[in-house]
Amino acid sequence: MPDSPIRFLQGNEVLADAALYAGLKFFAGYPITPSTETAERLSYLLPRVGGKFIQMEDELSSMCAIIGASLTGLKAMTATSGPGFSLMQEAIGYAVMAEIPCVIADVQRGGPSTGLPTRVSQGDVMQARWGTHGDHSIITLTASNHQDMFTMTVEAFNLAETFRTPVILLFDEVLAHMREKVTIPEKDEIPIVDRLVTSVPRGTDYHPYFPREDGRLPMSDFGGSHRYNVTGLFHDMWGFPTDKPDVVNELMHHLVNKIENRVSIIQRYKEYHIDDAETLLISYGSAARSxxxxMEDRRKVGMNIGMLELQTLWPFPRQLVQEKTKNAKYIVVVEMNMGQIENEVRASVNHSDSVYLANRVDGQLITPTDIKNFLRIIHGRGI
Amino acid sequence: MICRFVFSGSGGQGVITAAIIMAEAAVYHGGLNAVQTQSYGPEARGGAARADVILSSEEIQYPKVDRPNILICLSNLAYSKYTWLVRPGGVVFIDPHIIKTRRTADARQVELPLYENCLEALGTTLPMNICLLGCLSRLVGLVTPEALEKVIENRFSGKNAEMNIKALHLGVDLVTRLPEMPPIQFL
Incomplete structure (x- = not known):
């Protein structure tokens, strides 16, 4: 319905539309279930807005291509699933080290390896955090419905530009293949962060890694006004390799601190009935729907139950989780993996023995009844 | 109000398309919330096809349909696989030309002669799925034939649109020739 902002779309299509809203101009990818529809949609929508779509030979090259495109000044993204995400890890590390803004959408399916191509999982949470080697920090966002998927995708581009970092969008098969109502925001309804471009004039020395007073690093479109070096090696403010201990030490702290010191402004979450919650569910992604x-069903029968939905998974909002869980007697993490976020929650709360895991790992979406049964066991009421 | 549908049949019958069209009609022209999911395996075609739709006036959380109010079966495989899922008070819609019926579940069975009617009136059984939507718009309500028509016009063009709209009205009329039946229950 062209005149109305209401759409009924598949999650993958929402991802594509939101990326265009955020100013996407370059997509390189290799199709993989369950993320293929994003590439399909962008293959015909991107050229219409003057953007470039390219289907690469594999995921390694896809990731490298978006790094190159971003350096030249374009907002760039790729979309994949677990097996492809594994192949992208090396270049994600390069983007972390060279501080190149880009967005990687990982639509999770069952793993490891080729796993369950058409079934849901949330097994890539730790891979998003630590998939690439070496100490680093990274931003990872997720969502549980199409409206939030839209918002989080735009936020991902904004955070990538603000912090000059790769940002990972961790969605899952259920969300990506499901169709649901979404209201496309008006232009400018969600603020867009554009590339911070250096004011250093052409022909003058430009230091690509010399921060402004506010700590941000203005960029210069590669191949444009300035000559500079980009490398995956530890580098100085000119971008040239160095192994001077003080420079290496400073860069390492910068890469980690630029994100970890700003958890409070990166954290996105939703909360429901936290105040009187004796039992607190913590969930994210499609599991949060169940x-x-x-939660709503049990409140109707008088259970004091609330919920915290995480939308920022990395950096993990430890302080937030500690605060929100301080009155809860039972903290139940609902996720579709063997406890990847449960471990983070356990490390964040005051009493780790009050943390329980309610999970499902058979390729099926965890059902409300599954969670109800877990709660009966946790509350000591049998099955 | 919440009503849960499962559309099932074999690949190629258009059950998934029908589910999407009904959900679109509910969202675009009915002011309702809808969620549509489907399940499929790694194979490209054939086998069982299934699409779930939830229509609700409220926000929909859990998106899958474990126990449908309304089940539509257009293949024997789907019929034997899913009939037992239907909620008490729910209905199973079947095409008597395709399905070999058995009395199993605690649900009413309603026979919709889609195959015969489409073949007779349109000379093809291709738009059976749209004919089905015409029937549902009368029997279940929730989406009107007009809303469905708009979605079909938007989705198909030329001869396909024409044929599908004919099939839609065929379905609407077909219901008037069915025996009277009690209303379908859903919350």
Whole structure:
């Protein structure tokens, strides 16, 4: 319905539309279930806005291509699933080290390896955090419905530009293949962060890694006004390799601190009935839909149950989780993996023995009834 | 109000398309919330096809349909696989030309002669799925034939649109020739 902002779309299509809203101009990817529809949609929508779509030979080259495109000044993204995400890890590390803004959408399916191509999982949470080698920090966002998917995708581009970092969008098969109503925001309804371009004039020395007073690093479109070096090696403010201990030490702290010191402004979350919650569910992604379903259902029969939905997974909002869980007697992490976020929650709360895991790892979406049964066991009421 | 549908059949019958069209009609022209999911394996075609739709006036959380109010079966495989899922008070819609019926589940079975009617009136059974939507718009309500028509016009063009709209009205009329039946229950 062209006149109305209401759309009924598949999650993958929402991802594509939101990326265009955020100013995407370059997509390189290799199709893989369950993320293929994003590439399909962008292959005909991107050229219409003067952007470039390219299907690469594999995921390694896809990731490298978006790094190159971003350096030249374009907002760039790729979309993949677990097996492809594994192949991208090396170049993600390069983007971290060279501080190149880009967005990587990982639509999670069952793993490891080729796993379950058409079934849901949330097994890539730790891979998003530590998939690439070496100490680093990274931003990872997720969502549980199409409206939030839209917002988080735009936010991902904004955070990538603000912090000059790769940002990972961690969605899953259920969200990506499901169709749901989404209201496309008006232009400028969600603020867009554009590339911070250096004011250093052409022909003058430009230092690509020399921060402004506010700590941000203005960029210069590669191949444009300035000559500079980009490398995956530890580098100085000119971008040239160095192994001077003080420079290396400073860069390492910069790469980690630029994100870890700003958790409070990166964290996105939703909360429901936290105040009186004796039992607190913590969930994210499509699992959060089932968690919210059972929370609302149980409140109707008088259970004091609330929910915290995480939308920023990395950097993990430890302080937030500690604060929100301080009155809860039972903290139940609902996720579709063997406890990847449960471990983070356990490390964040005051009493780690009050943390329980309610999970499902058979390729099926965890159901409200599954969670209800977990709660019965946790509350000591049998099955 | 919440009503859960499962459309099932074999690949190529258009059950998934029908589910999407109904959900679009509910969202675009009915002011309702809808969620549509489908399940499929790694194979490209054939086998069982299934699409779930939830229509609700409220926000929909859990997106899958474990126990449908309304089940539509257009293949024997789907019929034997899913009939037992139907909620008490729910209905199973089947095409008597395709399905060999058995009395199993605690649900009413309603026979919709889609195959015969489409073949007779349109000379093809291709738009059976749209004919089905015409029937549902009368029997279940929630989406109107007009809303469905708009979505079909938007989705198909030329001869396909024409044929599908004919099939839609065929379905609407078909219902008037069915025996009277009690209303379908959903919350």
């Amino acid at each position: 968690a919210r379903h059972i």
